[in-house]
Amino acid sequence: MTLHEIVQTAARLYPERRAVCFDACNHQIPVSYQYKTVMSLAGELTDFLRTHCNLTENLEIGLYCYPGINLPSWILGLLQVPAAYSPIDPDALPSLSLSFMKKCGFQYILVEEHKVDKFTIAFGHLYSQNNLQIQGIGLILFQRHSGIQLAKYVKADNGGSAVRSIYKEWPHETIPPKDLLDVREKHSLAYVLHTSGTTGLPKIVRVPHKCIVPNILHLREVFKITPEDMVFMASPLTFDPSVIDLFISLASGACLLILPTVIKMMPQQLSRALFQQHRVTVLQATPTLLKRFGVEHIRSTVLTAETSLRILALGGEACPALSVLRIWKEKGNKTQLFNIYGLTEVSCWATCYRIPEEAFDMDHR
Secondary structure, eight states: OOHHHHHHHHHHHOTTSEEEEEOOSSSSOOEEEEHHHHHHHHHHHHHHHHHHSOOOTTOEEEEEOOOOTTHHHHHHHHHTTTOEEEEEOTTSOHHHHHHHHHHHTOSEEEEEGGGHHHHHHHHTTTEEEEEEEETTTTEEEEEEOTTOOOOSEEEOTTTSOEEEOSSOOOOTTOOOOTTSOOTTSTTOEEEEEEOOSTTSSOOEEEEEHHHHHHHHHHHHHHHTOOTTOEEEOOSOTTSTHHHHHHHHHHTTTOEEEEOOGGGGGOHHHHHIIIIIISOOOEEEEOHHHHHTTOHHHIIIIISSTTOSOOEEEEOSSOOOOHHHHHHHSOTTOOOEEEEEEOOGGGTSOSEEEEOOGGGGSTTOO
16 A cells, blocks of 8 residues: 555545645635545646656655645655655755755656746756646656766765665665565655754665555554544655655545745744634644744643644654643643654654643642
8 A cells, every 4th residue: 555545545535525725824815625636636747747757666756845735736646656755845955955866866856836946046957947847737847967877875974985875775686584675666665855864874764655654544543533634734845744744634534734834933823824714633743833832822722622623743852741731731621642753764653652631630640
């Protein structure tokens, strides 16, 4: 089973339901797509890429874009090719993105229409625009210049030894152990990310469908996601919790809420969008994001007795102390709090613990 297959199943069950909502938070009416629209646009992108790309067994395609209404269709369209998607942040330092692109050796990169000039200025010496536009999808296909070979490995800083990416060749005569996944298996990869380096040297991580799909399905069960839920995509595309946000929502017939990245840095506007305008029910976030609201605002808006928030999963950083969580929750609040932890290398979350309700009783020892 693959990520796009679990979404295809949900789309067949809930074609008329809202799949994604994008709110620019600029006083304009939010835009929403139904599941049937998301899948139709994804199909158009898939057909285009199958026609105009040289398909290989484990094709990896970069995605240079901001999150927006078309994001689910773009990612699903790539996965259906089949190809692994690899997000590239337009706001990242060009030198960092260039290093990532060179290590991965992308033959193709899809660029959001409004970011073409920015991409061309930074990377036009490596990639050129395909003459064929993808009508109605909002993407432009760039292809690596002929004759340019991007490295699959880089030299180590300490002099001379080559540090190969995680995706390295097995010797032809060697058969991988049966209990290990071979990422060379045909069409096995789902996405490619660059780690931050918090757990060691930054590295390229290629995640197969077989690793991430069980994570999605288990968390969907733990959080009891239903078509009635509104799931906020709090994480940037380059941070793997975004995969969880995206697919626990779309695999359940729920609605995924996407906001501009800048709004996540503006606590008042973010709170208004999440808890007043869109009544978000599932929030997976770092404690840092939540702390931006301030203690009083968390008690009065986020974790009130009347809040829409059903699930709050805190991860990516140390979980706040129980004494802090007790202060955050207003009396009568029923939000279920989870502490989650994991590494990009193990397909996002590896541990999940629900903090029991009795732990919030001030008399609890």
